[in-house]
Amino acid sequence: MSDGSIDLRAEARAKAYAMPLEDINLADTELWRTDTAWPYLERLRHEDPVHLHPAHHHPDGAFWSITRYVDIMAVDTNHEVFSSEPSITIFDPKEDFKLPMFIAMDPPKHDVQRKTVSPIVSPANLNLMEPLIRSRIVKTLDELPIGEPFDWVDRVSVELTTQMLATLFDFPWDDRRKLTRWSDVATGGLDSGLFTTDDPESERRAELFECVDYFTRLWNERVNAPPKGDLISMLAHGEATRNMDRMEYLGNLLLLIVGGNDTTRNTMTGSILAMHQNPDQLCKLQANPSLIPSMVSETIRWQTPLSNMRRTATRDFELGGKLIKKGDKVLIWYASGNRDETAIENPEAYVIDRERPRNHLSFGFGIHRCVGNRLAELQLRILWEEILPRFPEIRVLEEPRRVPSVLIRGYASMPVVIPSRNAVLAH
Amino acid sequence: MPKVTYIEHHGSEHVIELKTGMSVMEGAVKSGVPGIDADCGGACACATCHVYVEDGWLEKTGAKTAMETSMLDFAENVQANSRLSCQIRIADDLDGLVVRMPESQH
Ligand code: HEM
Ligand code: FES
Numbered sequence: 001m002s003d004g005s006i007d008l009r010a011e012a013r014a015k016a017y018a019m020p021l022e023d024i025n026l027a028d029t030e031l032w033r034t035d036t037a038w039p040y041l042e043r044l045r046h047e048d049p050v051h052l053h054p055a056h057h058h059p060d061g062a063f064w065s066i067t068r069y070v071d072i073m074a075v076d077t078n079h080e081v082f083s084s085e086p087s088i089t090i091f092d093p094k095e096d097f098k099l100p101m102f103i104a105m106d107p108p109k110h111d112v113q114r115k116t117v118s119p120i121v122s123p124a125n126l127n128l129m130e131p132l133i134r135s136r137i138v139k140t141l142d143e144l145p146i147g148e149p150f151d152w153v154d155r156v157s158v159e160l161t162t163q164m165l166a167t168l169f170d171f172p173w174d175d176r177r178k179l180t181r182w183s184d185v186a187t188g189g190l191d192s193g194l195f196t197t198d199d200p201e202s203e204r205r206a207e208l209f210e211c212v213d214y215f216t217r218l219w220n221e222r223v224n225a226p227p228k229g230d231l232i233s234m235l236a237h238g239e240a241t242r243n244m245d246r247m248e249y250l251g252n253l254l255l256l257i258v259g260g261n262d263t264t265r266n267t268m269t270g271s272i273l274a275m276h277q278n279p280d281q282l283c284k285l286q287a288n289p290s291l292i293p294s295m296v297s298e299t300i301r302w303q304t305p306l307s308n309m310r311r312t313a314t315r316d317f318e319l320g321g322k323l324i325k326k327g328d329k330v331l332i333w334y335a336s337g338n339r340d341e342t343a344i345e346n347p348e349a350y351v352i353d354r355e356r357p358r359n360h361l362s363f364g365f366g367i368h369r370c371v372g373n374r375l376a377e378l379q380l381r382i383l384w385e386e387i388l389p390r391f392p393e394i395r396v397l398e399e400p401r402r403v404p405s406v407l408i409r410g411y412a413s414m415p416v417v418i419p420s421r422n423a424v425l426a427h
Numbered sequence: 428m429p430k431v432t433y434i435e436h437h438g439s440e441h442v443i444e445l446k447t448g449m450s451v452m453e454g455a456v457k458s459g460v461p462g463i464d465a466d467c468g469g470a471c472a473c474a475t476c477h478v479y480v481e482d483g484w485l486e487k488t489g490a491k492t493a494m495e496t497s498m499l500d501f502a503e504n505v506q507a508n509s510r511l512s513c514q515i516r517i518a519d520d521l522d523g524l525v526v527r528m529p530e531s532q533h
Contacts, residue, residue, distance in 0.1 A: 076472065077470060114501060124503070358466045359468050366498075367498065369472070369474075
């Protein structure tokens with residue numbers, strides 16, 4: 001499976017270094033769908049680490065690309081100058097269907113809402129959920145076919161992240177794939193292929209309203225019952241949250257659904273791909289399973305499930321000798337910072353026992369740093385704790401199909417085969 | 428060199444000598460003391476180096492910056508004696524400092 005992709009990579013490298021700097025367009029979806037953005041990022045890091053793209057590079061206009069680790073850190077930790085409002089993606093928000101989410105808010109509002117959600121995904125609370133999450137992962141793995149090809153993305157990654165969300169919300173189990181669908185609908189563009197009629201905008205809205213109604217029903221149920229440990233019950237009974245308005249409630253739920261869904265799902269798929277491409281690392285892990293937590297962090301760095309976040313300058317600011325003007329759109333490229341050789345040793349390589357595996361940018365830094373990071377790590381850790389004793393190998397059969405997105409580094413499908421099960425567990 | 432005592436949540440103690448100018452976080456990480464993750468490497472940007480400063484020492488550890496206050500605000504189980512250990516620089520008057528680690532870093 002590797003020959004074709006190596007050609008593509010060599011070609012991309014030649015092209016990236018041949019074209020005029022000002023023609024490099026990181027907002028070109030093709031670079032991400034074909035996984036060929038790397039040499040472009042590298043060239044910008046070396047030649048123009050604070051780079052302004054012209055307006056014709058994106059429908060919503062000009063934007064800066066910040067590609068070095070230290071500069072990304074400088075922007076991420078300066079929330080007064082680099083605001084998360086009005087949007088954290090390259091797209092400007094649509095005026096007519098706005099869901100307030102704290103990820104796209106500045107203090108003080110951001111802080112209040114983050115604090116209500118944070119305890120739900122705190123390590124202490126996750127400890128309580130771990131046995132349930134584990135039993136569900138075990139069941140899913142035990143049902144996988146042996147010696148028969150299947151799509152890892154759908155059968156495992158989507159299934160497990162969906163189950164995790166359903167567990168978190170105590171969401172009706174048989175309806176759980178609705179969560180996946182709403183997450184896709186909330187993030188997918190109108191041209192994403194998710195919508196089938198000629199009026200995708202109305203279709204999208206109808207589905208999101210269905211989501212509002214569904215969650216409103218759950219809220220009403222839980223508010224009238226004694227408090228229990230799930231997220232909706234906690235919000236419905238919580239001092240600071242029980243008077244949240246409907247759109248705000250939905251906004252925060254969707255934020256957890258979206259935040260926890262693609263990112264974790266794609267890291268799960270990425271971990272299988274990384275191990276397939278680096279069999280020496282798999283041997284290392286099999287010989288020493290105590291490396292799992294470190295391997296999880298390395299996989300999250302290697303995958304960088306969100307390639308960038310957007311900020312908007314609240315005033316003129318000089319960065320790396322360039323003047324960023326008030327109102328300018330700034331993209332901080334985590335995918336690039338995670339490959340910056342001045343910050344991370346041998347960054348191209350997948351090394352599961354790196355010295356400081358947690359020092360990566362994939363969760364962001366500063367006040368918006370991923371609040372769900374421990375939950376993501378927990379799921380990945382359990383997944384591998386259960387894979388290792390079961391399967392000696394999970395073989396990737398073809399290059400995975402990647403998601404055409406400038407934001408989400410992910411996989412639409414990845415055919416695999418599990419040749420055999422370990423003898424001890426084969427019952 | 429000033430000595431700092433790190434006490435893990437379940438009670439294990441580690442006494443480490445630190446060069447002046449180093450941070451309390453670096454002292455732990457460089458010596459492999461568990462309980463401090465320091466995901467951001469000391470940039471005051473992750474709050475995974477949260478510690479509780481033992482009675483009598485808080486004032487000597489200095490004032491918090493606005494950024495430290497913001498980041499601490501999002502840590503779990505924050506108390507009046509909470510600090511981000513990457514923001515405490517070791518000086519001679521901190522010889523004997525005692526810090527305790529929280530149950531977990533979030
Ligand atoms: C490997 C998996 C994950 C990655 C790579 C990831 C990445 C990120 C990043 C980069 C941010 C920062 C956004 C910014 O700076 O503007 C973020 C924020 C956030 N993430 Fe995650 N995430 C992951 C898993 C999760 C999970 C499992 C959840 C939910 C349970 C979650 C919920 C959130 C929320 C609510 C925020 C907003 C925090 C704030 O604005 O204060 N994430 N995530
Ligand atoms: S090491 Fe990140 S805040 Fe101290």
